[in-house]
Amino acid sequence: MKTIEDLDVAGKRVFVRADLNVPLSDGRITDDGRIRAVAPTIAKLVERGAKVVVASHLGRPKGAPDPQFSLAPVAERLGEILGKSVAFAADTVGESARSAVAALADGEVALLENLRFNAGETSKDDAERKAFAEQLAALADLYVGDGFGAVHRKHASVYDLPALLPHAAGDLIATEVGVLKKLTEDVERPYVVVLGGAKVSDKLGVIDNLLKKADKILIGGGMAYTFLAAKGHEVGISLLQEDQKPTCLAYLAEAEKRGVEFVLPVDVLVSAEFPDLKGKTPASYEVVGTDAIPADKEGLDIGPKTRELYAAKLADAGTVFWNGPMGVFEHPDYANGTKAVAQGLLDSDAFTVVGGGDSAAAVRILGFDETKFGHISTGGGASLEYLEGKTLPGLAALEG
Ligand SMILES: Nc1ncnc2c1ncn2[C@@H]1O[C@H](COP(=O)(O)OP(=O)(O)O)[C@@H](O)[C@H]1O
Numbered sequence: 001m002k003t004i005e006d007l008d009v010a011g012k013r014v015f016v017r018a019d020l021n022v023p024l025s026d027g028r029i030t031d032d033g034r035i036r037a038v039a040p041t042i043a044k045l046v047e048r049g050a051k052v053v054v055a056s057h058l059g060r061p062k063g064a065p066d067p068q069f070s071l072a073p074v075a076e077r078l079g080e081i082l083g084k085s086v087a088f089a090a091d092t093v094g095e096s097a098r099s100a101v102a103a104l105a106d107g108e109v110a111l112l113e114n115l116r117f118n119a120g121e122t123s124k125d126d127a128e129r130k131a132f133a134e135q136l137a138a139l140a141d142l143y144v145g146d147g148f149g150a151v152h153r154k155h156a157s158v159y160d161l162p163a164l165l166p167h168a169a170g171d172l173i174a175t176e177v178g179v180l181k182k183l184t185e186d187v188e189r190p191y192v193v194v195l196g197g198a199k200v201s202d203k204l205g206v207i208d209n210l211l212k213k214a215d216k217i218l219i220g221g222g223m224a225y226t227f228l229a230a231k232g233h234e235v236g237i238s239l240l241q242e243d244q245k246p247t248c249l250a251y252l253a254e255a256e257k258r259g260v261e262f263v264l265p266v267d268v269l270v271s272a273e274f275p276d277l278k279g280k281t282p283a284s285y286e287v288v289g290t291d292a293i294p295a296d297k298e299g300l301d302i303g304p305k306t307r308e309l310y311a312a313k314l315a316d317a318g319t320v321f322w323n324g325p326m327g328v329f330e331h332p333d334y335a336n337g338t339k340a341v342a343q344g345l346l347d348s349d350a351f352t353v354v355g356g357g358d359s360a361a362a363v364r365i366l367g368f369d370e371t372k373f374g375h376i377s378t379g380g381g382a383s384l385e386y387l388e389g390k391t392l393p394g395l396a397a398l399e400g
């Protein structure tokens with residue numbers, strides 16, 4: 001893979017595909033980790049006299065403009081981090097983008113509006129994706145892929161665009177791949193994988209491969225309920241991937257066959273309502289065993305017994321990979337499971353890797369010192385698929 005040092009960027013328009021998918025609350029950025037992570041690449045290009053065109057997705061808008069997913073607040077924050085103003089284009093490939101790029105002097109930066117406001121970005125139709133990539137290619141001379149969190153997506157700006165322009169990997173991708181590669185080689189054992197979060201359908205599949213590598217797998221967050229339901233428990237109105245129940249049962253059987261400790265929550269915090277994440281008014285919840293979840297309630301965090309159990313399972317770890325918060329950590333009443341796992345990582349002597357936009361944000365928002373972890377990856381799904389040994393579209397495209 002080429003690096004940005006291999007590109008002659010001075011005076012050229014350089015398209016940087018970043019992952020600036022940061023958590024927002026009421027239009028305010030609650031954690032800027034992903035912006036800080038890619039800023040050194042942008043600063044290096046600025047230093048070398050490039051005209052830098054930055055692009056990213058944010059959230060999952062449905063292929064059309066949706067103001068709640070605008071990158072405008074990110075342009076401002078990126079400018080603060082870089083210490084220079086960042087022009088913001090109100091569209092991605094339209095008049096605003098064209099004029100913002102045309103107005104760039106050497107060493108200046110513009111951020112385009114959310115790539116996913118265009119249906120072509122995520123289209124499953126190759127021709128539609130390529131057509132959008134061609135529109136993006138018209139805005140630049142060179143391409144730098146540095147959106148590690150999105151390299152597992154076969155999307156126009158990640159996969160198709162690098163084929164149209166001379167390209168290289170940015171420094172963030174190089175660092176991420178360097179660390180994660182170590183976890184695919186010989187790891188210090190016991191190797192413990194902790195999985196949670198809300199992107200259940202995306203991430204259940206990776207367990208198949210992790211069963212061949214890990215010594216213990218601890219499940220929490222929204223991921224737990226499909227397993228509990230598969231085992232015949234009532235899960236009320238919790239996150240559930242009904243069609244994946246047979247897969248979950250197969251994983252549990254395979255874990256037993258291989259001697260992998262597969263651990264599910266023994267108790268959870270349940271509520272009839274999703275918490276108020278804006279005002280953070282106190283939640284009303286109860287702690288129940290996972291064999292006693294009421295039919296009209298939703299599981300929103302792991303309970304105190306599970307916190308203790310997971311801390312004990314982490315204590316003797318040699319290596320830990322963790323993706324996905326244990327609960328709806330954005331509300332203080334449901335943050336204790338995530339805190340306990342973060343603390344469990346720090347209390348062990350293990351080499352610890354935390355991956356994922358929300359997991360990394362959770363660690364910082366909950367007050368942990370990020371430098372105490374072995375590595376904080378900007379990608380959750382991306383790092384899991386990398387650990388699976390899969391060819392990731394966004395990395396393969398940079399190799400070609
Ligand atoms: N039990 C749960 N029910 C609903 N959402 C949950 C639950 N546990 C965690 N979450 C949510 O999961 C989200 C993060 O999931 P995900 O995107 O998969 O993680 P990451 O970004 O770290 O890869 C958080 O917003 C959190 O509120």
Ligand SMILES: O=C(OP(=O)(O)O)[C@H](O)COP(=O)(O)O
Pocket residue numbers: 019021059060149150153199355356357358378379380381382
């Ligand atoms: O937040 C992301 O992934 P993650 O939650 O797995 O870390 C990336 O920005 C990818 O977003 P997507 O899962 O909507 O494609």
